[in-house]
Amino acid sequence: MGMLIINDKLNRIEPYIVDKTEYSVKLDANESFLNFPQSLKEELMDALMKVLYNRYPDPESEQLCRLYGQYCGVDSKYILAGNGSDEIIQTLMNGFLNCGDAVLTLKPDFSMYKFYASLLGAYVYEYDLDENLTFDLEDFIRVALDEEVKIIIFSTPNNPTGAVVSREHIIKIVEETDALVVVDEAYFEFHGETVVDLITKYENLAVLRTCSKAMGLAAARVGFIIAGESIIRNFKKVKAPYNVNSLSQATASVMLRHPEIIKDNIKQIVKERDYLYQELCKLQQNDSFKVYPTCANFIYIKTERAKELNEALKKQGIAIRCFGESLRINAGSREENLRLIETLSCALKDLK
Ligand SMILES: *Cc1c(COP(=O)(O)O)cnc(C)c1O
Numbered sequence: 001m002g003m004l005i006i007n008d009k010l011n012r013i014e015p016y017i018v019d020k021t022e023y024s025v026k027l028d029a030n031e032s033f034l035n036f037p038q039s040l041k042e043e044l045m046d047a048l049m050k051v052l053y054n055r056y057p058d059p060e061s062e063q064l065c066r067l068y069g070q071y072c073g074v075d076s077k078y079i080l081a082g083n084g085s086d087e088i089i090q091t092l093m094n095g096f097l098n099c100g101d102a103v104l105t106l107k108p109d110f111s112m113y114k115f116y117a118s119l120l121g122a123y124v125y126e127y128d129l130d131e132n133l134t135f136d137l138e139d140f141i142r143v144a145l146d147e148e149v150k151i152i153i154f155s156t157p158n159n160p161t162g163a164v165v166s167r168e169h170i171i172k173i174v175e176e177t178d179a180l181v182v183v184d185e186a187y188f189e190f191h192g193e194t195v196v197d198l199i200t201k202y203e204n205l206a207v208l209r210t211c212s213k214a215m216g217l218a219a220a221r222v223g224f225i226i227a228g229e230s231i232i233r234n235f236k237k238v239k240a241p242y243n244v245n246s247l248s249q250a251t252a253s254v255m256l257r258h259p260e261i262i263k264d265n266i267k268q269i270v271k272e273r274d275y276l277y278q279e280l281c282k283l284q285q286n287d288s289f290k291v292y293p294t295c296a297n298f299i300y301i302k303t304e305r306a307k308e309l310n311e312a313l314k315k316q317g318i319a320i321r322c323f324g325e326s327l328r329i330n331a332g333s334r335e336e337n338l339r340l341i342e343t344l345s346c347a348l349k350d351l352k
Contacts, residue, residue: 016115024318026319027336036217044251060236061081063249071262073197078228082225082243083240084210087243090112091243094120096180096234100123103122104149104152106129109158110159113153125149129161133292151179151181152177152182155187156170157190159186160323162294162300163295164193165183170183171198181206183195183207183208186209188214199226217255220252272332273294275331277299283348289301297330301327301329306324312346
C-alpha cells in the first residue's frame with residue numbers, strides 16, 4: 001500500500017512545456033510589447049487599494065463584464081469572464097462534452113482545444129488547412145455532420161497562421177450544424193472583424209475574447225465568453241464560482257475604462273506588425289522561406305530550415321515559436337524587430 005498508480009490517461013499526456021530561459025527578445029507568445037500604460041498607474045494603484053483582500057471575488061465579475069460589454073458593443077448579460085480564455089475553453093468542454101463525444105477543429109490551430117478535449121476522453125478531428133491556409137467549407141461541414149461532432153472550435157484570426165475564417169463561412173457552419181460553434185477571437189483587435197453581433201441570432205454560437213493579447217494584460221489572466229442566453233445559463237452551472245480573482249478584475253477594469261488607450265496600443269502593434277511583415281518578406285526565398293500575410297499580431301513562415309533557424313535565434317537570445325517546418329514570430333517593439341530581422345538574415349545566409 002502507499003503506492004501511487006498513474007492511470008493511462010495521465011501517462012499519455014505530454015506536459016505543456018514553457019521555455020523558461022530568459023531571452024532578451026521575446027517574440028514567441030504573441031504578447032503585447034507594451035506594458036501597462038504609465039499614465040494609468042495611479043488609477044491602477046487606487047483600484048488595487050480598494051480591493052477587499054479578505055473577501056472572495058465577485059463570482060460573476062459584473063463590473064468587468066459591464067465594461068467589456070461597452071468595449072465590444074454587447075449587453076453584459078451575454079458575457080461571462082474567465083481566468084483567461086483558456087479556462088473558458090476548458091469549462092465549455094467540461095459542460096458541453098461527454099466522454100466519447102467528438103470535437104472538430106482545424107490543423108494547425110490553438111493546441112489547448114485538443115488538449116482539454118482529449119483530457120475528457122473526447123475524440124478530436126483536426127481538419128487540415130491547405131497550402132493557402134484555407135479549407136473546403138462543404139467538406140468541413142460534412143465531417144461535422146458525419147461524425148456527429150458536439151463542439152466545433154477554431155480561432156480567427158488563426159493561431160498560428162494569422163489567416164481568417166470569413167463571416168459567411170462561420171454563418172454556414174452555425175446554420176448547417178447543431179454543434180456548439182466556438183469562435184475564438186483572441187486576435188480580433190488586429191483584424192477588426194467579429195461575429196459577436198450574431199450571438200443572439202444563433203443559439204449554438206459562442207465567441208471567445210481575451211485581454212492577454214491586444215490589451216497587454218497577459219499577466220492578469222482575463223478572458224470572456226460572449227454567447228446567447230442558453231449557453232451562458234449552462235456555462236454558469238459548470239464554471240468555478242470564484243474563477244477570476246479580484247486583482248485581475250480590478251486591473252482589467254482600469255484598462256477597459258480607457259478604450260482610447262487600448263485603441264492607440266493596437267495602432268502601435270499593427271504598425272510594428274506591418275513593419276515586421278514587410279522586412280520578413282525581403283528575406284523570402286521562393287518556397288524555402290515562405291512568409292504568409294497576417295491578420296493578427298504575429299507572422300507565420302513555412303521553411304524546411306525552421307529548427308536550425310530557431311536554434312540560431314535562441315543562441316542570440318531571441319525567442320520565437322517553432323512548429324515542425326514552420327515558425328511563428330510576433331511583432332515586438334521596433335528595436336526588437338530590428339534585432340530579429342538582423343539575426344534571422346545572418347542565420348539564413350549561414351545556412352546557405
Ligand atoms: C493566446 C490565446 C488564447 C489564450 O488566451 P488567455 O486569455 O490568455 O487564456 C486563446 N486562444 C487563442 C487562439 C490564443 O492564441
